[in-house]
Amino acid sequence: MIADKTIPDFRYTPTIDQVGVEERASRFTKRSIKAETKLNGLLLTLNMIDLTTLEGKDTDGKVKQLCYKAQHLHDAYPGLPTVAAVCVYPSMVSVAKKAVGDSGIKIASVATAFPSGQASLKVKIDDTKFAVNEGADEIDMVISRGKFLQGEYNYVFDEIATIKEACGTARLKVILETGELVTLDKVRRASDIAMYAGADFIKTSTGKISPAATMPVTLVMLEAIRDFYYKTGKMIAMKPAGGISKSKLALHYLVMLKETLGDAWMNNEWFRFGASSLANDVLMQLEKERTGVYQSSNYFSID
């Protein structure tokens, strides 16, 4: 493959046909995931979760609890994997980093005036550097949606590139906030800008805007990743976030991932679920698979 390093003109990104995307996305949901495939999928889902708390009312205690849960999802079920990462605000990074210790769980921090991104570039850079210095392994930035919708693609590109520089060795997740971009054409364009500007991950949503992640939006982003990979030879990771709270839906996402990008992406280095309530639903399904009966939600810890 000849790697094409030229940066395309983002005014002419590929067009997307919404009807076609929705049809294709619904086709993945027709796959019937059973037996060992289901069990494998559920375990994989747990391992791909970015366990998240992004509340104004977050306290050290809450974050510590979450970090414990990240390592001990449900000790009554032996052999469960841990989640992939814990995602918090920058002010909580040091607490979280200490709490996960050497478990190998990554600490992701939102930054760049999350969730609106309405701050000066300087503030955003400082926000990012602070989180990295506190020990964040991954930075979840938001793009300037206002600038993007105005057609200021160069501004958006430069901003992402600048934040990527501020990240140092931390992996950068670029949140497009697709719920504010509205059309799939724009989702595709924003995905291309983010990837060419240096994103390690592209991510759908902050979780603060509805709609958050949907299968059609995620599919468009996965296809953008595939095209980028074919052009440049570089793998980009994907993170749908918000709105995925049921196991069945998570399995549909895995089918979509497998059939769009293939097995190389089927691990938590290249795919994450941004979710807080998904883990317990998966645990409930796993217990059902193991014991044959559903247990009530009271059997699963909320934090």
Next chain:
Amino acid sequence: MFIMAKAIAKKKITTAKSTTVKKVETKAKNITVKLSFDTLHYAPAPESKSSAKIDAQYNLFINGKFVKSQSGQYYDTINPATEEKITSVAEGNAKDVDIAVKAARKAYEGVWGKMPAKERSKYIYRIARMIQERARELSIIETLDGGKPIRESRDVDVPLAANHFFYNAGWADKLSYAFPNKNPQPLGVAGQILPWNFPLLMAAWKIAPALATGNTVVLKPAKTTSLTALKLAEIIQEADLPPGVVNIITGNGSSMGMALVNHPDVNKIAFTGSTDVGKVIQKAIAGTDKKLTLELGGKGANIIFDDAAIDQAVEGIINGIFFNQGHVCCAGSRLFVQESVYPEVLRKLKDRIATLIVGDPLDKNTDIGAINSKQQLDTIQKYISIGKKEGAEIIESTCAMPKKGFFCRPTLFTNLAQSSRLVQEEIFGPVLTIQTFRTDDEVIEKANNTPFGLSAGVWTDKGSKVFNMTTKLRAGVVWANTFNKFDPTSPFGGYKESGFGREGGMHGLAAYLRV
């Protein structure tokens, strides 16, 4: 503590019988656990056969009753996915045709032709609802008998069959509004001959408008796929349709079909099938006052322009050719790609066929089921070897294939000439030919350069180009930015050797009326 838990887990997992969970590799510090979702295919998810009741033997449905054929003989119908016998079906002959036509004539003169239209529509609505109620059973039998994936019979064939009855039921008492000042009158007895690719859907497609317009029916399903039509006969019996209004007779296509076509008391022939047989039928009824509609073969052109939404176009191409194993008269079997996007489209097609699952049609994850018969599989393979001989480049998926049954890999051919037999002739299987083009005029010329004219598809982001193409492509149906979409409200039919007359919509009603 975590590591300990893991050790226990390993033990558990290796002892558990029912699971084949990949061992959880602990990379010093857990994190990138290599869990395999599935490497090759998904775990089997077969639809249970238990809700489909299949008798040991099926008789002809004449005059409201299931009766033995005059010959008293039966033939076996097999499941093309396993080559095992499903049941046996009565072998009719010309005498049975005569009895059925007489029953239909009597029902037309005595009851159905005189019945107020409102009453007629009640029966048709009832049939529609009963198809819905028995949708699961019908889709399982359709899949067992014909080899199509359960996903398709469940999501397309059966719901669409019900919709055709619903739609036509609505027209029954409104015909004078559909054809104002024309005093529309029924024709009498309609003889209908079905193909094997959409057995139930084609039955609905033909019976529903005939009944709505006040005609009575003698229907002959294809020999290899008669079961759902016979199930429909059960529904019609349960719906209490007056005896003789619908008669369903099974047996050999050439003898019984021709007996029906040549029967002097039949007023209308509706045939869906091959162009060769269509020509024979047209010759046979020349000089009679029988009305005729023919829906014959096709070699649909699917055209991708460089400004199309490529990923969605590729998906449309895949559905256009691999839907129902390519056993679709309007399949998009010739792909034309604009030169500048050819490498991209080809790569994406290759990626996509790698994810198609060929296998047990009853498995809900199967994308491509069994080829309908040994004979058809031989035809497809003949064309594949012709393609190889002609020097075309073949691209086949490498998916796992079932050991028994009639199956064919999804296949692409590139580097083909317009004069290649693969491009010129209907293959009726999961085989796509790919050609390139530079200009609009060139592709219109190439797309129309075929004896057929049933369907075409255009993929572009530009509305004006869609309209330019659709007015110039000589095909009965032209889809834009989609493919293989069917609806009872929309007429369907062909140009040239793809036949004449329309089925579906108001045009479909007209084919059963004297106006």
